Amino acid sequence: MTFFSLDELNQEIKKLLLDYNNRLLTRKGASRKELFQSVERSYLKPLPSSGYELKDYRRAKVQKMGYAYFSPDKNYYNVPYRYIAKSTQIHYTKSTAEVLYNHERIASHQRNPAMGIYIINKDHLSSTHKAYTEWSPAYFEKKAAIGQELIALTVFFQ
Structure with missing residues (x-):
């Protein structure tokens, strides 16, 4: 034929x-x-809802601030603060980046296409760093209002 x-x-x-x-x-x-x-x-099982994504791997040491530098994106992904100064491995696909320590996943983040940014999960921060994340103009205005009330009270009672 x-x-x-x-x-x-x-x-x-x-x-x-x-x-x-x-x-x-x-x-x-x-x-x-x-x-x-x-x-x-x-x-037979149903097909997965998302397509298969290839994984690639990079090594990264967690910096003193609690971030692992991911060189392909030039981004910083935070990990739980107890892993500071530890050598980790980053497994990444097009959409996610997972940080592993001793073959155990310690953090998982969505990849961001922007370069040079810090990707933060507030649960990974220490208590001192969590306090800094609450800082905003509204936060300081509230603190200033409390301070003004205290000044007004001390002047009133003098």
């Missing part, structure tokens, strides 16, 4: 495959299609 397009070839393969799968197997007493339906179909 001669085929002039891929579609023609695929149509012929489909015809022959239907016949092949419906042909009775002498030792089994059933066709391939019947065996699939009765035995194998129940073992």
Whole structure:
């Protein structure tokens, strides 16, 4: 047979495959299609919701501030503060970066396409660093308002 397009070839393969799968197997007493339906179909699992992503690996030492520098993105990913100065391994895909210490995952972050930023999970910070993350203009305005009230009270009682 001669085929002039891929579609023609695929149509012929489909015809022959239907016949092949419906042909009775002498030792089994059933066709391939019947065996699939009765035995194998129940073992199938649903396909994953997301596509497969290749993983790559990098080594990184956790810096004194509690961040592992990830050189491909030039980003810093924080890890629990108890791993400061430890050598870790970063497993990364297109969408995630996981930090492992002794083959145990200690942090997982979404990768950010921006370069040179700090990606923070507040649960990983020590209590002293958590206090700094609460600093904002509103925080200092509230502190200043409390201070002004105290000054007004001391002037009133003098």
